[in-house]
Amino acid sequence: MKQVDLVILGAGPAGSAAAVTARRAGLSVVLIDKARFPRDKLCGGLVTGRCAAHLARIFGQAITEDLFDTRRNFEFFMQGQDLGRLDDVPPLHLTMRRAFDAQLLGHARAAGAQDYTGHRVSTLDLAQNRVTLDRGEPLSFKALIGADGVQSIVAKELFSRAFDPARVGFALEIEAPAQTATLATPIRIDFAAARWGYGWSFPKRGSTTVGVAGLHTHNPDMKPCLSTYLDLLDTGQGAKIKGHFLPFGEGKSRPGRGNILLAGDAAGFVDPITGEGIGHAIHSGELAALSVAHAIGKNKPDQALTHYRRATRPIRNAIIQARLLRPLIFAPHLQAFFARSFANSRSLKRNYMHLLSGETEYPALLLRVLTRLPAACWRNIRRKNP
Ligand SMILES: Cc1cc2nc3c(=O)[nH]c(=O)nc-3n(C[C@H](O)[C@H](O)[C@H](O)COP(=O)(O)OP(=O)(O)OC[C@H]3O[C@@H](n4cnc5c(N)ncnc54)[C@H](O)[C@@H]3O)c2cc1C
Structure with a gap:
């Protein structure tokens, strides 16, 4: 049976960051994803300054024009009421996840991660440190990082459910035809476009990403919120609507068990106010890989979670503080x-x-x-x- 130091499940931003970091630390890495890349991921694609710093440090990825539309203008509304506009905000970058995630995966491949994208896992045996792929191939590992998103099968295996339904958020999004956007076209946020949530309109060069998100328990049916919001913006009627859960600030206090760690959405690391998740995903992927490398280096893979909990405390505390302010x-x-x-x-x-x-x-x-x-x-x- 093939044996590796680290199996990473999920090749989104968290998984690719973990792969690059683990390879840099000298670990053998298999990176599995059920999707073939490039693949779509429902997301506004807003990359903050915090996230840009993580991208540069972990991937050496700069904010390049081919991948990002940078904006410095922002406007705020609440139920149609204009709350004001800022025209000189610190730069924010808009991307399409299809291209962005493929680029990060490219960095992971270049770093030497073995690319098992396009494969599902048929069995996950955490007690025996073994995964079996859909094509029947078994893999044994010293540690595993579940970076498989909000519906994580690793989290389900560990905690019997991937997320807390009382705390999770839900989002609907469409790609509207591109506005005749210039660099000065503002990013728009509408507080209360959904209950305990907001709406957004992110003007990019190929399309405008428009969506609404809020706590799922307060918005059992989100479609009317999106439809009202699209009417307000007078855009997107007839566009294909897609939905996705958002772990809206339910950061797990124990993001894993022993040598099994959760990163990104699988750990619930999404900001409960801004909905930002890409930055935390990349950062936690890096921290998970460093924790695994440290534990394996000491020949004690089971201690990975102890290191990881310590390392992710600032992320988990930020989520708790944001929940207090929410x-x-x-x-x-x-x-x-x-x-x-x-x-x-x-x-x-x-x-x-x-x-x-x-x-x-x-x-x-x-x-x-x-x-x-x-x-x-x-x-x-x-x-x-x-
Ligand atoms: C509508 C919406 C808008 C958002 N907008 C923003 C935004 O503008 N800015 C921001 O920072 N964040 C935003 N977020 C949050 C952001 O998308 C996530 O926080 C981020 O994608 C988390 O990255 P990840 O790597 O943890 O998970 P993901 O990006 O979800 O990647 C998980 C990967 O795991 C794979 N996978 C899943 N299950 C399996 C399995 N069983 N076997 C193998 N592979 C599997 C998937 O194919 C996927 O490639 C938004 C989220 C939503 C829903």
């Missing part, structure tokens, strides 16, 4: 308050943008909000009771 933005009874505060405050808009770009992290933002909240609440009470 009601201020998304709770229906606070929406009017949020809309007024956001529309009137350039610094609030800037904080949001700096968060997206990676120039502010949640601890700093949480502190800023907590120190200013009492005064804002007091102003709100006085406005209501003059």
Whole structure:
């Protein structure tokens, strides 16, 4: 039977980042994906400054014009109300996942990962450290990284379900015909386009990606939200609608077991406010591979999770802090308050943008909000009771 140090299941951003990092650490790596690449992945394709830094460090991947449309203009709405526009935000980059993921997989192949894309796993035996592919080939491993997305079969095997249905998000998206977009065409975010969620319109050169996302429990049927949103934007009618779960801030506190680790969406590493997941996927893929390399180096693969939990603490803490802030933005009874505060405050808009770009992290933002909240609440009470 073929034996390798590391099997990675899933060749999305998390899997490719893990593969490149593990190869750099000298491990033998098999990278399995049920899809053949290039393949589509439902996603807005917004790459933040934080994510761009991970791309450069892990893959040596620059923000190149062939892969990204860079934007510096952003506008915010809430249920049709204009909350303002910023025209000099830190750069944000829009990509199509079909090309982006294929490019990252190319880096993993070039680093020497054995490419098993286009193959499903028929059995996954975590107790025996063995996977068998659909073509009958068994593989034995010292460690395994489940980077197989929100419906992860590795997470299901470990925890009997891939995600918590009470916490997961759901998103619908379409590709609308390209606007006559220029570099100044803004990225648009609509808070409350779905309950406990938002809508987006991302103008790219080939098409405009338009979608809505929110907590699944509050939006059991998301289609009316998308249809209202498309009417509002007057675009996309008749386009093919696709849906996908989004692990909207349910970061697993134990992302794995022993020598089996989960990375990216499989671990629930998506920002509960912005919905950003690509950056966390790449970063956690890297950390998972480093943790495996460290544990194998000490001849104790079972200790990989201990290293990984320590390494991912900042990601998991950021998700917890964002979840604490989320009601201020998304709770229906606070929406009017949020809309007024956001529309009137350039610094609030800037904080949001700096968060997206990676120039502010949640601890700093949480502190800023907590120190200013009492005064804002007091102003709100006085406005209501003059
Ligand atoms: C509608 C929508 C819009 C989004 N927009 C953004 C955005 O603009 N910016 C952002 O940062 N994030 C966004 N996200 C989140 C982002 O898409 C994810 O967080 C990111 O793709 C996670 O990467 P990953 O590598 O963990 O998983 P994935 O990208 O999902 O990759 C998982 C891979 O595993 C493979 N796989 C799955 N099951 C198996 C199996 N059984 N066997 C073998 N292979 C398997 C899949 O084929 C896939 O290639 C969005 C998500 C949605 C749903």
